[in-house]
Amino acid sequence: MDARDAIKTGMNAERSLIVPLERTVGHFVKGMPMVFATPMMILEMELASADAINACLEPGWVTVGTEVDIRHLAATPVGATVRTVARVVAVERRVIRFEVEAFDEKRRIGEGRHARGLVNVESFTKQFGAK
Template sequence: EMASGDAIRAALRPGWVTVGTEVDIRHLAAALVGATVRTTAKVVAVERRVIRFEVEAFEGTRKLGEGRHARGLINVESFNKRLAGTSGQAH
């Protein structure tokens, strides 16, 4: 999730953030505590306000995990207004 968020942060317009909405990861191998792990995130689709990624994690050349991840685009100001409008209401 962090690799995906970091990968697109600089491309977002001011006032916009992304939040994780889906994670589908397969763990293939373990890494030792303190090991350097390299992660990659590749954008494979943009669907309205959802950005989909293929992700991988490596220790050296050994693949530790792979999968898919999705992040939703959120306009912070609109999101905060919507939340403020629902505070105090019963759900």
């Protein structure tokens, strides 16, 4: 599959999440604050990016995260709503590049870039599947 045939710049998606205790840095690291963890924000950005293009993929194809360049700008407490936004900014043959942002009810809490690579599930499974 050549991504340029189906995916166009400007495609976008949003996700929303009410921050649960299990997604805080304090849940993962003893003694740290119970605020939205940076890796969890990045996960939401990756999922929004995938959501923006999944419907355009040919059967048997998926995308996987290959690059992240993210800044976490502000802390967000448990119970707050986080909204993540992803927008396609460039499409190469097998790589799709996104601008991503995250917001809570008060402000932008994260921003950056993310890339996803096209993967044929059958070929991937043959190479890396169960042995």
